[in-house]
Amino acid sequence: MAPDERNLPLFPLNTVLFPNALLPLQIFEERYKEMLRDCLNADSRFGIVLIKSGQEVGESSVPHNVGTVGQIVQVSEARGGSRFFVSLQGERRFSIKSITQHRPYMAADVELLDEETQPDLMGSEMERVKGALTQYRSLISGLEGGWVGEARITADPVTLSYHIASVLQINMAERQALLEEPSASARLQAELKYLQRDVDVLKRQVSRRLLRKFSNQ
Secondary structure: OOOOEEEEEEEEEOOOOOOOOEEEEEEOOHHHHHHHHHHHOOOOEEEEEEEEEOOOOOOOOEEOOEEEEEEEEEEEEEHHHOEEEEEEEEEEEEEEEEEEEOOOOOEEEEEEEOOOOOOOOOHHHHHHHHHHHHHHHHHHHHHOOOOOOOOOOOOOHHHHHHHHHHHOOOOHHHHHHHHHOOOHHHHHHHHHHHHHHHHHHHHHHHHHHHHHHHHOO
16 A cells, blocks of 8 residues: 555544544443454554444444544443443544454545645735634633633644634534635635634623613512
């Protein structure tokens, strides 16, 4: 295989893992406990792919073509080995070339993906993204009854694009679309639209909550 190709065990789930993000998992099916043991005896990596059709538990499922390599960073065993709690860290994205194994668990030959080189967003566009993210986080925190101070936002477009993708409260189809964006600039442009859309919704929610609060006083 080429350096950017490898055979990878796959774990189809109803979630999307982004590079740099952490994902907690509970593994209890025998096939995935076997996969976990095999991974721990190899390089502690397997692929997370969003299910396109089928179920997480029981029958085999059909995954989306693009997923993320996850590295096992922590494992704890519970109930005499009946269940494992796993912490996974997202690494590089990959594209499935061909499914090579269906049982006892799915595996595939995959191509590891890099970000396509495109011109970075202009400074003014990056500031719009950062401003929208700050406003989004503040509104989310306010609705949850908390408060968030001003946080430093990375200037690296790739890191920022995956951070925003991880914190956005959007549906799985939208998250998968962000994962499949070929470049950080394209991903950030899509995320800006989501942030602006959701900020408008969150503002209305905050306004309704404040109205109820003051009308009850």
